[in-house]
Amino acid sequence: MLGLAETEMVAALRKWPREVALDLFQAMARLRTFDERAVILQRQGRIGTYPTFYGEEAVQAASVKALQSRDWLFPTYRQTAVVTLRGCPALVPLLMWRGHPGGWHDVMDYRVAPVCVPVATNLPHAVGAAWGAKLRHEDLVALGYGGDGSTSAGDFHEACNLAAVVQAPVIFLITNNQWAISTPLSKQTRVRRVADKGAAYGIPAIRVDAFDVFACYQAVGEAAARGRAGEGPTLIEAIGYRLGPHGTADEPSLYRDLELDRLWDPMEPLRRTQAGLVRAGVAEEAELDQIRADAGAELRDIGDAIEAEPPVTVEEIAGTVHRETPWGLLPDGLREPSWRAGGGDQG
Amino acid sequence: MSELAQLNMVEAINQGLGQLLEEDSQALLMGEDIGANGGVFRATAGLQQRFGEDRVIDTPLSEAGFVGAAIGMCLVGLHPVVEIQFDAFVYPAFEQLISQAGRFRWRTRGKYGLPLVIRIPYGGGTRAPELHSDSPETLFSHMPGLRVVVPSDPLSAGEMLLAAAKYGDPVIFLEPKRMYRRGRQPVPAKFPDGDLDHALVRRPGDDLTLVAYGAMIEVVEGAADRLQDEGISARVLDLRCIYPLDRESLLNAAEETGRVLVVHEAARHCGVGAEVAALLQEEAADVLLAPTLRVTGMDMPFPLAQNEDDALPSVERVLAAAHTMLEY
Structure with a gap:
């Protein structure tokens, strides 16, 4: 079966211009390097717990590359590196995983919303951005990420319904990796296909191989074209498998047969895309190896860079919560009762 | 400031919303039954007729969905004023307000805020059914990043509403519904900017x-x-x-x-x-x-x-x- 898929992929690859193919490959290579380096940094104790996205490079790279830089992205915790494909230094998302406030990227510069940790909470935001742009007669679409687990959450359903009613140019990109931490798809939903959920809201759905970067690129491109043409939202189910653990603190042997991981691993998209590009005659092996090596260059000294980032005081952070910082935000030990301070004002 | 009309609180809020839509082309109202129906308390009566369906928007019954969408609208430059139909109906939107809206400025290191107003008719004394009489102010004031204000008369309702809409961070605007039609007060045809700081x-x-x-x-x-x-x-x-x-x-x-x-x-x-x-x-x-x-x-x-x-x-x-x- 995999052999046939490879053959199909080689044929499909010849449809794409070389620059598109290499751009997608480079984006995947950058994401992979980030992910590998983040896992190492976690093992070294230089960042905290980290949700790896090993195996989701294809769908993530395609989601960024198939859209324009004016389009908005709404990530969850598993897409913290997509902002680097919009020009943000990798240092920034790595600082987030180190727990440093420097990890908050500039949302307006990159048109990438802040990472939403509770799954599906980002999807209504994507609807609002897309809908708002439509009301302002602006030509842009928004894309919200999710996983199979997020399609059980209320916000997914409210987002889908609202998007359909107002025909918002939004893309719900759901990567069905078949696991939500330890919960398999069969315990998440009774529908066979996550894409079927679109029907309840009158949203057209596309099913695509999450390991095939070109198929994902085409699917996101089609969804964006629909949105730009005033045809409303699209649900994309990118079907894959979570090739790694949920995160660095997760132990999959507790809940799934690791033989499954071994069987799925040949689908790993970077190696597969590289082999396909060589076999289709799009690029030489050495050229692709060089792209991968270059992708790592930015990250070579990143461990030192994140450790060199000057600490931020808690008082500084307190000053970023409100436009005008209310009184009384200082830690208790720093608050001086007025009767001790002689009635003076406190911070 | 020359003409003074005798308005009750809900009329003053209606006037304030109309003034906001007139003065700020990016402002819009959204909520359940606020369009042709004018809201269950008529706070938005006549506004959809005046400003159109794109600026006074009837939403599906979906508090988490439309409050979340209002957050996304702010990102593309709009200034949404959201009506929650009754106090306790805000609870489905609680996660969007406390886990998302209130944290937005903090997540941008103080750089960007959400110009978002959540209007909530609240409180008891109106002989309403269950979950139509709650007072949720503590919930929102305990969670970071939200301003929480309550007017008590028509004039302060109008002034504070305009101040809230211009503030630039999310404001939970609690309207004591028992006072909506309690009494009239002379108010100017155009509300001056109020403040959100002072008792x-x-x-x-x-x-x-x-x-x-x-x-x-x-x-x-x-x-x-x-x-x-x-x-x-x-x-x-x-x-x-x-x-x-x-x-x-x-x-x-x-x-x-x-x-x-x-x-x-x-x-x-x-x-x-x-x-x-x-x-x-x-x-x-x-x-x-x-x-x-x-x-x-x-x-x-x-x-x-x-x-x-x-x-x-x-x-x-x-x-x-x-x-x-x-x-x-």
């Missing part, structure tokens, strides 16, 4: 201060009248801002009257009264002539219509607490 002394007084907000202002005014008959001069401090509290006005009240009684219809436990009492204990214990007492709603579901008056603070309960403090 207001509604009545001067020296012997004690009655701190309240929203519909409870009427109750403490009634108590102040009765105290006046007894020769006791009670100050009425309309808190207006639940978060942040107007610390200076509260400390002034402690210093100048020596006794501060807090009245609210929300439940007692961890309520605004507790915060005021703690503030005075920490910062004004040396000037207080009596402990701060609280007259509040009860720590239970807000009662159905037949018992709501038993749970709501009354003039009599306020008087009893005031006398306890004066006799201390």
